[in-house]
Amino acid sequence: MSTTANLGLEGVVAFETEIAEPDKEGSALRYRGVDIEELAGSVPFEQVWGLVVNESLERELPLPGPECRPVSRTGDARADLQATLPTLAPAWGIEQLVDIDADQAREDLARLSSATLSIVAQALRGDRPDVPHSEVTRGRTAAEQFLIRWRGEADEKQAKALDVYWVSAAEHGMNASTFTARIAASTGADCAAALASAVGTLSGPLHGGAPARVLPMLDAVAEVGDPDKYVADLLARGERIMGFGHRVYRAEDPRARVLKRTARELGSPRVDVAEGLERAAIAALREKYPDRPLETNVEFWGAVVLELAEVPAAITPALFACARTAGWSAHIVEQKLTGRLIRPSAVYTGPAERPLDSLR
Numbered sequence: 578m579s580t581t582a583n584l585g586l587e588g589v590v591a592f593e594t595e596i597a598e599p600d601k602e603g604s605a606l607r608y609r610g611v612d613i614e615e616l617a618g619s620v621p622f623e624q625v626w627g628l629v630v631n632e633s634l635e636r637e638l639p640l641p642g643p644e645c646r647p648v649s650r651t652g653d654a655r656a657d658l659q660a661t662l663p664t665l666a667p668a669w670g671i672e673q674l675v676d677i678d679a680d681q682a683r684e685d686l687a688r689l690s691s692a693t694l695s696i697v698a699q700a701l702r703g704d705r706p707d708v709p710h711s712e713v714t715r716g717r718t719a720a721e722q723f724l725i726r727w728r729g730e731a732d733e734k735q736a737k738a739l740d741v742y743w744v745s746a747a748e749h750g751m752n753a754s755t756f757t758a759r760i761a762a763s764t765g766a767d768c769a770a771a772l773a774s775a776v777g778t779l780s781g782p783l784h785g786g787a788p789a790r791v792l793p794m795l796d797a798v799a800e801v802g803d804p805d806k807y808v809a810d811l812l813a814r815g816e817r818i819m820g821f822g823h824r825v826y827r828a829e830d831p832r833a834r835v836l837k838r839t840a841r842e843l844g845s846p847r848v849d850v851a852e853g854l855e856r857a858a859i860a861a862l863r864e865k866y867p868d869r870p871l872e873t874n875v876e877f878w879g880a881v882v883l884e885l886a887e888v889p890a891a892i893t894p895a896l897f898a899c900a901r902t903a904g905w906s907a908h909i910v911e912q913k914l915t916g917r918l919i920r921p922s923a924v925y926t927g928p929a930e931r932p933l934d935s936l937r
């Protein structure tokens with residue numbers, strides 16, 4: 578019997594989940610059944626974390642205490658987070674998933690997710706002296722405390738922008754980093770190791786989290802002053818319009834809608850240019866690919882919102898990791914409850930059996 582490999586695993590259903598799965602045709606994303614449109618801007622990230630992980634707004638993410646420090650400050654906050662998380666298991670006596678129950682796993686994950694916010698903020702602060710914890714606790718929400726720990730102060734608008742970004746990026750079904758977290762969890766590893774594995778996976782630019790390419794495009798459109806011409810020239814050169822199209826959604830990415838609303842509400846000076854480009858891009862893409870819906874994705878309006886929070890594009894992966902602790906944690910618990918080791922197969926396509934001597 579011949580077997581062929583499904584190289585990207587597209588369409589392979591490997592899990593059942595009660596957490597979230599994007600509604601591809603309907604352009605909706607719901608966490609435990611609740612639409613992100615309802616959550617973003619009205620429920621703070623820490624409670625959304627509780628909804629995603631514990632199915633309860635009350636069992637929210639505890640705000641970080643003063644105790645946790647990054648083991649390194651390399652200038653790459655994502656790398657510092659990935660290095661620090663595994664060290665917390667021996668330091669805090671976190672046991673392997675195989676030896677604990679789901680409630681203990683939830684507790685460990687809450688502590689580690691909370692630590693993630695603190696580690697990233699401190700790593701972003703670099704060599705500057707730490708902000709005293711008494712200052713940090715002046716912030717009312719996780720986003721405000723994060724900004725104070727990072728920059729010493731939290732502007733209300735910036736905190737709101739960060740909070741909505743975190744809420745919209747908290748969970749997105751079976752993406753690559755979540756898959757990684759589940760694989761690690763399926764071996765019975767401790768929660769810190771499972772989270773660290775996921776952090777490594779999201780560092781790749783193909784995971785998303787690359788709004789770096791969107792802002793230069795908006796600059797160029799503002800300069801040219803004619804979005805239709807800009808888009809036509811770009812497509813004529815065979816280039817892609819950044820922030821449009823999605824592997825999963827066949828309609829508008831619902832996260833783009835939420836982030837666009839936020840950009841407008843918070844008064845981003847980019848909104849007019851961005852809307853002009855969005856209109857021109859969608860029209861041109863519809864004309865060029867009438868059978869292939871290519872709509873706005875999360876990167877486009879995510880870039881505009883993160884700019885409002887004065888987040889440099891290069892550090893988006895670290896901020897993305899803070900948000901996605903919710904989805905990863907929920908999936909780690911769900912995987913633990915299945916008790917099943919993930920172990921797919923491969924088709925061997927290497928050399929036929931041969932003696933060692935044939936290589937000498």
Ligand code: COA
Binds near residue numbers: 875
């Ligand atoms: N601009 C111009 N053309 C695009 C396009 C875009 N943003 N997105 C897709 N297309 C075109 C492709 O060139 C391809 O055309 P072809 O058949 O003539 O080669 C066709 O649409 C199908 O594209 P495909 O790569 O199969 O779609 P996909 O579902 O695999 O890709 C993305 C999804 C996100 C990788 C893709 O839409 C893209 O590259 N977008 C721009 C980058 C981006 O925004 N990334 C962030 C994603 S969250």
